[in-house]
Amino acid sequence: MKRENLKNYDGKDGRPAYFAYKGKVYDITGSKLWRNGTHVNRHHAGEDLTDFMSMAPHAEEVLEQCKIVDTIDDEVAEDIFIDRMDRLRDWYRRFHPHPVTLHYPMGLFYFAAFMQLLYLIFRVSAFESAAFYAFIGATLTTIPAAVSGLFSWWVNYQMTLTRIFRMKIIFTLVMLVFGISGCVLRFLYPGISAGTSPLSFSYSALVFLNVPALTIVAFNGGKITWPS
Amino acid sequence: MDKQRIKELEEMIQVVLLAIPREISAREFYLQAAKKAVSDSSRLLFSDLAEQEKGHEAELRRILTELKTELKEARGH
Ligand code: HEM
Numbered sequence: 175m176k177r178e179n180l181k182n183y184d185g186k187d188g189r190p191a192y193f194a195y196k197g198k199v200y201d202i203t204g205s206k207l208w209r210n211g212t213h214v215n216r217h218h219a220g221e222d223l224t225d226f227m228s229m230a231p232h233a234e235e236v237l238e239q240c241k242i243v244d245t246i247d248d249e250v251a252e253d254i255f256i257d258r259m260d261r262l263r264d265w266y267r268r269f270h271p272h273p274v275t276l277h278y279p280m281g282l283f284y285f286a287a288f289m290q291l292l293y294l295i296f297r298v299s300a301f302e303s304a305a306f307y308a309f310i311g312a313t314l315t316t317i318p319a320a321v322s323g324l325f326s327w328w329v330n331y332q333m334t335l336t337r338i339f340r341m342k343i344i345f346t347l348v349m350l351v352f353g354i355s356g357c358v359l360r361f362l363y364p365g366i367s368a369g370t371s372p373l374s375f376s377y378s379a380l381v382f383l384n385v386p387a388l389t390i391v392a393f394n395g396g397k398i399t400w401p402s
Numbered sequence: 403m404d405k406q407r408i409k410e411l412e413e414m415i416q417v418v419l420l421a422i423p424r425e426i427s428a429r430e431f432y433l434q435a436a437k438k439a440v441s442d443s444s445r446l447l448f449s450d451l452a453e454q455e456k457g458h459e460a461e462l463r464r465i466l467t468e469l470k471t472e473l474k475e476a477r478g479h
Contacts, residue, residue, distance in 0.1 A: 225456055225457060225459070225460030226457055226460050226461065227457070228453040228454045228456055228457035229454070229457035229458070229460075229461060263426065264430075267426075267427065267430065330422075330423045331419055331422075331423075334415065334419050334466075334470070336412065336415060336416045336419060337412065337416065338416065398420060401417070401420045
């Protein structure tokens, strides 16, 4: 039978109770242990129980006493999809692109803010240039960090939008908007840091504000790796 | 009341979600260990542990699906 038809045999309301295990369909209709299609309050008829056997207090030998009534014949399509996700997860585990790439924006945004601060204190233009170049680098390298983060979110967390991920995504967008705006401003007005106009103030503010934004993104990242 | 329930569900989803990659990594670790095992008994132990992690992962995924459905319903009301 097709996998999607299996759920019709859920053992409820007098329907037969079947479950699948390693591609075979077993009939446990009438079993005392599967009353109303439910087994130990946990497993349900009409489902594929292959992965759950290791959690059971018995081995798969108990199935030898059950009647096999059919096989699942759409195994192939399903397998390909699961395989592809498994392969992507494997690839991610091996190369972990997010922890690799996130250090560039992490280092560079902090460095940019530090250089800008030194410039505002000492008014040495080399500091201001250093801040600008670091800020460009930080903004550009935020892109691979965000892409690899989204990739991990997809393969490892099925894109489930929890508070942690919501915070990370929102503040990554904030970082990108601040970063790009700052770069454009400084590019259009090369002397912007020297002035005292609101525009000059805005440019420095963007450079400084990306530090807390970055910290929020990273802090929430740490919550994923070291959950409390 | 409903708000409280939604918050609890969201927190539980977060917990279950973060647990899944841990189970996968643990399984991977035990599978590698089984390959390196130099005695039958240790190979058996590691294969067994790997198999158990697969079970944990499957349970967690099922609970996650249930929680997501419940959350959707709680939000719908
Ligand atoms: C859309 C944006 C992002 C998403 C969806 C995301 C997702 C994730 C995920 C899933 C993890 C867990 C570790 C992993 O799976 O490899 C993580 C960890 C982390 N992320 Fe992100 N991320 C995003 C953007 C960023 C950015 C732009 C930065 C830094 C500039 C960053 C900094 C971190 C840090 C510091 C960790 C902890 C790493 C560790 O413990 O080794 N994330 N992030």
